Amino acid sequence: MAPETDTTSPKFERMALIGVGLIGSSIARAARRANLVGSIVGCARTAKTRDKAMELGIVDAMYEDPAETVAGADLVIVCSHLGSYATVGAAMSSSLAPGAIVTDVGSVKGCVARDLGPHIPAGVHLVPGHPVSGSEKTGPEAGFAELFDNRWWILTPGEGADQDVVLRLKNFVLALGSRVEIMAADRHDLVLAITSHLPHLIAYNIVSTADDMETVTQGEVVKYSAGGFRDFTRIAASDPEFWRDVFLNNRDAVLETLGRFTEDLIALQRSIRWGEGDKLLEVFSQSRDIRHRIIQAGQDTGAADFGRRTESPDNSD
Amino acid sequence: MAPETDTTSPKFERMALIGVGLIGSSIARAARRANLVGSIVGCARTAKTRDKAMELGIVDAMYEDPAETVAGADLVIVCSHLGSYATVGAAMSSSLAPGAIVTDVGSVKGCVARDLGPHIPAGVHLVPGHPVSGSEKTGPEAGFAELFDNRWWILTPGEGADQDVVLRLKNFVLALGSRVEIMAADRHDLVLAITSHLPHLIAYNIVSTADDMETVTQGEVVKYSAGGFRDFTRIAASDPEFWRDVFLNNRDAVLETLGRFTEDLIALQRSIRWGEGDKLLEVFSQSRDIRHRIIQAGQDTGAADFGRRTESPDNSD
Numbered sequence: 001m002a003p004e005t006d007t008t009s010p011k012f013e014r015m016a017l018i019g020v021g022l023i024g025s026s027i028a029r030a031a032r033r034a035n036l037v038g039s040i041v042g043c044a045r046t047a048k049t050r051d052k053a054m055e056l057g058i059v060d061a062m063y064e065d066p067a068e069t070v071a072g073a074d075l076v077i078v079c080s081h082l083g084s085y086a087t088v089g090a091a092m093s094s095s096l097a098p099g100a101i102v103t104d105v106g107s108v109k110g111c112v113a114r115d116l117g118p119h120i121p122a123g124v125h126l127v128p129g130h131p132v133s134g135s136e137k138t139g140p141e142a143g144f145a146e147l148f149d150n151r152w153w154i155l156t157p158g159e160g161a162d163q164d165v166v167l168r169l170k171n172f173v174l175a176l177g178s179r180v181e182i183m184a185a186d187r188h189d190l191v192l193a194i195t196s197h198l199p200h201l202i203a204y205n206i207v208s209t210a211d212d213m214e215t216v217t218q219g220e221v222v223k224y225s226a227g228g229f230r231d232f233t234r235i236a237a238s239d240p241e242f243w244r245d246v247f248l249n250n251r252d253a254v255l256e257t258l259g260r261f262t263e264d265l266i267a268l269q270r271s272i273r274w275g276e277g278d279k280l281l282e283v284f285s286q287s288r289d290i291r292h293r294i295i296q297a298g299q300d301t302g303a304a305d306f307g308r309r310t311e312s313p314d315n316s317d
Numbered sequence: 318m319a320p321e322t323d324t325t326s327p328k329f330e331r332m333a334l335i336g337v338g339l340i341g342s343s344i345a346r347a348a349r350r351a352n353l354v355g356s357i358v359g360c361a362r363t364a365k366t367r368d369k370a371m372e373l374g375i376v377d378a379m380y381e382d383p384a385e386t387v388a389g390a391d392l393v394i395v396c397s398h399l400g401s402y403a404t405v406g407a408a409m410s411s412s413l414a415p416g417a418i419v420t421d422v423g424s425v426k427g428c429v430a431r432d433l434g435p436h437i438p439a440g441v442h443l444v445p446g447h448p449v450s451g452s453e454k455t456g457p458e459a460g461f462a463e464l465f466d467n468r469w470w471i472l473t474p475g476e477g478a479d480q481d482v483v484l485r486l487k488n489f490v491l492a493l494g495s496r497v498e499i500m501a502a503d504r505h506d507l508v509l510a511i512t513s514h515l516p517h518l519i520a521y522n523i524v525s526t527a528d529d530m531e532t533v534t535q536g537e538v539v540k541y542s543a544g545g546f547r548d549f550t551r552i553a554a555s556d557p558e559f560w561r562d563v564f565l566n567n568r569d570a571v572l573e574t575l576g577r578f579t580e581d582l583i584a585l586q587r588s589i590r591w592g593e594g595d596k597l598l599e600v601f602s603q604s605r606d607i608r609h610r611i612i613q614a615g616q617d618t619g620a621a622d623f624g625r626r627t628e629s630p631d632n633s634d
Binding site: 132151191192194197199200201203204205207209211213221222223224226227228229232233235236237240241248251257258260262264268269272273275277280284286288289290291293294 | 468511520529541552558
């Protein structure tokens, strides 16, 4: 590896992607777009995915073995499911190049130090990360270079992290098109528990509850789903294995936010049972306010279509 | 009133709308589009709304008093909030014309017989209804003639209802552009509890829970809302008073479905606590299946954008 003249440069000679699904293949495309890397190599378990990635021309070489993939790489990005980290870490450990930066894109950050950490040799830098962006589509062909543009990418370096290394990775992520935030892993996991993990769990649960009632209502749940239910099935259409790994690995923060959610729900339930209209009105009115702040923050539009162009569930269903 | 030659004709001489908000004003527009009514009169509490409706040209006359509004009408449609039904019923009772059909558009049907029923004189026909369509926008200016096109309109006639009257109202609703379903009021209330009322309650609750945690997380809930939370704030942006009335009037069915939801959620919580990955995977996989059936039934599209054209929360957040 050539000596770095600028220790915080966003450019790398050889980027190794462990996993080339939606996120991995999008990183490859965005890195090429910004001319950030000399070569890109990838790792995938199945020949089908390796062939697809080569065919798409987004990598220079594909390997089955993580050790072969990371050999000689100065940047390694783990893009596989959270449940694979310990195995991937053990497999690549002995081949990691001195001075290399290892990061990941997982949706939970506290578990990265636990699962990857023990496999990172002295002289190799581990800086966990999470691009808060994506799509429910999967596979190398689903990726695109613009996926990270103007979205948040959170880095969660450990307390003893080399600040030049963190800055270098930050510059790389910025060059991919993202906005960057640096925070502690446990804070990340709490924030994502409420903004992403709990909403997905609730959506899965209401769809499951309705599915059980489907035997009672003979197809009517599907027929009248436009009344609001439909929007929950959309969020619940994501990859089951991906979400299983999220909940198993962010257990404490999810249980904490879930406890608060259930507490609040029981209070609403009691207000309905006892006909406390004023209390219901108070809770419902507060919700409008946070919606307003999200639109102000540019995180959504105020369009009236509930995501549909021609039909919409509503306040009259 | 001229004698009817066809007792099941969808045409009426004089349609009275109690309330000219989104639904009422859309009925006026759709009825004009299909040339279903001779004249349209409306009722609104505020001069501002009455003036707006006249200015839009969707009614021939506006009144403040329900009694004046319904005088001489052969079709009366109550389009005000559920909480107003008893008052509206008492106010219009003595002016209802013999043979007139009274219907409504409320999201709960069991309470209509209770609140409007006692005020319907002998010789006047009450047939409750619910168009399962709308938008979170409100007011006469939000209405449009196409609102009911190809959406479901549920009629819930009582057991002793005159079948010719039901058929006549059904023909009227079909002529507005809707598809029609006839079912018992209590079945309607159970089906809507799971497909619409519970989803809205859950959305309100998660937004409220997050709002309380917002003090802990210093704006991060809003900042990272694209991870899934955003979609819940959208559904929770609806009219608070409207939803208070829904929950107070569909108490039993909402508490029943809420009980099932909580039971299922506690089971998921337990699986997370004890690391039961197989059970989580089973529930998450079932959800994909019902989503697939909704798309097959034409109640949503499989578009990957979560309702956004350029950015999307996902399975990787």
